Amino acid sequence: MASFTLQGIPVSRGIAIGRAHLLRPAALDVQHYLVAQEQVEAEVLRLQDAIAQVHKELQAIWADLPQDAPTELGAFLDVHALILSDPMVSEAPLDIIRTRHYNAEWALVSQVDELSAQFDEIEDDYLRERKADIQQVAERVLKVLTGSANAVPRSDGIDERSANMIVVARDISPADMMQFRDDAFTGFVTDEGGQNSHTAIVSRSLGIPAVVGMGNASRLIEQDDWLIIDSDAGVVIVAPTTQVLDQYRERQSQLLRQKKKLSKLKKTPAITQDGVEIKLLANIELPEDTAHAMDAGASGVGLFRSEFLFMERSGHEHKLPTEDEQFAAYKAAVTGMKGRPVTIRTLDVGADKPLEVSDHQILNPALGLRAIRYCLSEPQLFMTQLRAILRASAFGPVKMLIPMLAHSMEIEQSLALITQAKAELSAEGIAFDAAIPVGAMIEIPAAALSLPMFVKKLDFLSIGTNDLIQYTLAIDRADHEVAHLYDDLHPAILQLMQMIVSTADKAEIPVSICGGMAGDIRLTRLLIAMGYRELSMPAALLPEIKQAVLNTRLENLQAPLKRILRSFDPLQIRELLAAMEQAG
Structure with missing residues (x-):
């Protein structure tokens, strides 16, 4: 595969080297079909059960937060729980099922798309990025409905077969980031987001190299591609040559030595x-x-x-x-x-x-x-x-x-x-x-x-x-x-x-x-x-x-x-x- 470089918005410092792990949006897996009148309430119950399960998931993640977790993570989990309880997310899709006979996934995606369009009209940058929170909450519900959990595999080494992992996604929710606390996760790349996105804030808090706002990186990068994130420059190098890989590994080592030296000051x-x-x-x-x-x-x-x-x-x-x-x-x-x-x-x-x-x-x-x-x-x-x-x-x-x-x-x-x-x-x-x-x-x-x-x-x-x-x-x-x-x-x-x-x-x-x-x-x-x-x-x-x-x-x-x-x-x-x- 020929090497190529992508440019995005740098939101943290450092260099990450590893293999790409793609997180596929559950919304892409959604089926669209109409349910019969006698099945409507069963479909409503299916969506209600999925929402209840996600509530339990968020509560469990909150309870398991380690003492050294960035304080922002708890705040973002609270925000997601509030969004999930909002009638515009928890009740409106049920009305769509009852009135239009949409299946649960279709009803949820339709409602979220409508809310997202409203957020696109907002001038403020921070508020407009809160659209991503609604979409991330919907993603968790959709994963329960469709059974597509997209769990991230754990890895222990940095050799050719079990490289450190770089997550590539359209966007990543704070809750999903909690599964990236081990050493296998070394960086991430997202299509969406900016300086004020939760992805950016958490990456800075965790000290993890990241580049966001890349547009179509998740479509251009393939599963298991070797990646280099240069988050100082906002650059992602896909399929780097051996020479480039060696250069960045040396830079990584230099940064680690420098960090240890600085701690003495x-x-x-x-x-x-x-x-x-x-x-x-x-x-x-x-x-x-x-x-x-x-x-x-x-x-x-x-x-x-x-x-x-x-x-x-x-x-x-x-x-x-x-x-x-x-x-x-x-x-x-x-x-x-x-x-x-x-x-x-x-x-x-x-x-x-x-x-x-x-x-x-x-x-x-x-x-x-x-x-x-x-x-x-x-x-x-x-x-x-x-x-x-x-x-x-x-x-x-x-x-x-x-x-x-x-x-x-x-x-x-x-x-x-x-x-x-x-x-x-x-x-x-x-x-x-x-x-x-x-x-x-x-x-x-x-x-x-x-x-x-x-x-x-x-x-x-x-x-x-x-x-x-x-x-x-x-x-x-x-x-x-x-x-x-x-x-x-x-x-x-x-x-x-x-x-x-x-x-x-x-x-x-x-x-x-x-x-x-x-x-x-x-x-x-x-x-x-x-x-x-x-x-x-x-x-x-x-x-x-x-x-x-x-x-x-x-x-x-x-x-x-x-x-x-x-x-x-x-x-x-x-x-x-x-x-x-x-x-x-």
Whole structure:
């Protein structure tokens, strides 16, 4: 077989080598036929039984989650269980069987196709990718109905006959990924998905090489084909030559040796060769993630995404976490960091991460009611969170970060509610840090262009580069047809980043980066040359970034930086960035 290369969206780091294992969608095996009137209720019962069995499967997977499983997996299993219970999935197909006499599989696929078409009309990238969750839940039901379980075989070696396995599929659900926990599974390739898909999120959490959004990879790749995943480049090499295979095996070995070497830097401060300290912090989702942050040697938590506490609520008595529940979580994170600062972002939900309970229409585009806009429209919900964060600040250094601010009135209203929460706690005799720093998330171009309004009223800034880039360039990162236009080195982005740090420095207000750019080693020297002194990232990326800082001499970067900022030629910017790597 002739070798060929496929290009997709890289969503994790590393190299995987193995044989292809194709997961065939159960929907392709669906038969379409009409059932007789006297068989309709039996067909309804067949579908109900299949749905009940999938509920049991999800509960069993949840119960068997190992303690070291990524926290996102539990959240995604909760989402799938909720979808399975939704009348649009569990009841509507039964009506189709009764009214149209479709067989169970046909009725389910028809309903899911209709729901999928509705999701295709949604502008927001995160919400549109939730279509995949509905399809994945339907896949599990269809597998029960058709008996096509598509179990993944286990393998122990990497020899010619029992190679490590790379799963190739249209898409992979979080529940299905639980069968890939053993060493046989080394990577995966999917036709669908983007940076925000569950496949991407879980792959990063597990540290597994993956490339998504490949379009038709599952049709071009055949069972047992040898594959190489270069997930740094977003490339999959099919049927590689012996020479290419040997080259990538050597690169794999180098990466493993490098990882072991980097682990020794845990207690080493991140200081450049000319004596400038760079604080490297960790992004976390749940309190228990602080263990990984400490193990990686993080100087603190630069972003605690508090919305995960609100979204994992199936099985809880309360639809939303109470003040005491939130306080316990925030306190656990603060004490877990053992005196290192924890920055807690207030609730960032809305269009892309809807709550289960809300009086608001949840299918808003990314420009709708979300983040601080949502919180200010629900002041009681916001006040409950503010009180919980303030209470936790009595147990260690805490910073409060407000997302998606753009207007002066939003800043004033947020600060007024914080003042009110402090007054309530004082009246009740409850301890808190009266001088808790309050900062703004800079992720909207309007905020970046009106920073004087922010620095006068707030204590620090933190840049969410993912949204800042997406809003500035009007690019849907999850859409693989335009994902190539998402560019963190676009001249407009570089100008905004330089302007933000310059304004913050003049105002003597701290500024950090907690978005994707902070964890991209290609950009480390560029960012610290601009003047950024705090970078927050997934804990797994921290050792590599620390090594880059330790090998940098800032005085050598100023001339290349000036040339980069003067250029508006994308190719020249990349050439100059490469030159900066040599100069550092």
